[in-house]
Amino acid sequence: MSKHGNATSTTDGTVGRHPQYDVFADGYLEHATNSVYNAHYDRPACLRLLGDVANKTVLDAGCGPGLYSEELVRRGARVVGFDQSERMVELSRQLAPQGDFRVHDLADPLDWLDDKQFDLVLLALVLEHVDDRRATLAELRRVLKETGALVVSFQHPPQRGFPTVELFRHNTHRRQMESWLGRPVLEDFSRADIRRDLRRRVLDRADSRAASN
Numbered sequence: 001m002s003k004h005g006n007a008t009s010t011t012d013g014t015v016g017r018h019p020q021y022d023v024f025a026d027g028y029l030e031h032a033t034n035s036v037y038n039a040h041y042d043r044p045a046c047l048r049l050l051g052d053v054a055n056k057t058v059l060d061a062g063c064g065p066g067l068y069s070e071e072l073v074r075r076g077a078r079v080v081g082f083d084q085s086e087r088m089v090e091l092s093r094q095l096a097p098q099g100d101f102r103v104h105d106l107a108d109p110l111d112w113l114d115d116k117q118f119d120l121v122l123l124a125l126v127l128e129h130v131d132d133r134r135a136t137l138a139e140l141r142r143v144l145k146e147t148g149a150l151v152v153s154f155q156h157p158p159q160r161g162f163p164t165v166e167l168f169r170h171n172t173h174r175r176q177m178e179s180w181l182g183r184p185v186l187e188d189f190s191r192a193d194i195r196r197d198l199r200r201r202v203l204d205r206a207d208s209r210a211a212s213n
C-alpha cells in the first residue's frame with residue numbers, strides 16, 4: 001500500500017471492509033493539503049462542478065480528512081460528511097467543525113439519511129475503493145434532490161479492472177454510469193482538459209512569482 005492511498009485488494013479481488021486509510025489518515029491530510037493532484041487538480045475541478053454552494057446542503061461521501069468539507073463550509077454550504085475511517089472522521093471534525101460527520105461504510109445503505117435530502121453530493125476519489133459501485137451510486141441518487149447533482153472523481157482506474165479515466169468519455173461506460181444513476185451525466189472532464197488546466201495554473205503561479213520579485 002502506498003503512503004498516499006493506493007488501496008490494496010483482498011485475495012478475491014475485492015477491497016473488503018477494512019478501513020485501509022486509517023493508518024495513514026494524517027499522512028494523507030499532509031499530502032493532499034498541497035499536492036498537485038489533490039489541491040491543484042481534483043479539488044478545483046470538483047468545486048467548479050459543484051458551483052455555488054451557498055446555503056445548499058452538501059453530502060461529502062468518503063470525506064477523508066475534510067479538505068473538501070472545510071472549503072464547502074467556507075463557501076456557505078451546510079455539510080454532512082462520512083468516511084469508513086474513524087481517524088479521517090476525527091480529522092474532518094477538526095478541519096470543518098461546522099460540518100456533521102460520522103463513520104459509515106459505503107458498503108452499507110445510508111439508512112440514517114432521508115430520500116432527496118441533499119442539493120449536492122460529492123464523491124471525490126472514493127469510487128475506485130468501493131466494491132459495489134452500482135449500489136453506492138443508487139444510494140447517493142436516493143438521497144439527492146430531483147434538481148440536485150452528483151459530482152464524482154476518481155484516480156486509480158487501472159486497479160482491479162476499473163475502466164480508465166476516460167470512463168465518461170467512452171459512450172458505453174457513460175451509458176452504464178447513466179443507467180446506474182438514472183439520470184444523464186451532464187459534464188465531464190478528461191486527462192487532456194486537466195493537463196491544460198494544470199499547465200495554465202503552473203504558468204499563472206510562475207507569472208505571479210515573477211511579478212512579485
Ligand SMILES: C[S@@+](CC[C@H](N)C(=O)[O-])C[C@H]1O[C@@H](n2cnc3c(N)ncnc32)[C@H](O)[C@@H]1O
Nearest residue numbers: 021062063064083084085105106124125126129
Ligand atoms: C483518496 S481518499 C479521498 C478523501 C476525500 N474525498 C478527498 O478527496 O480529500 C479516499 C477516502 O475514501 C474513504 N473510503 C474508502 N472506502 C470507503 C467506503 N467503503 N466507505 C466510505 N469511505 C470509504 C477512505 O477512508 C478515504 O478517506
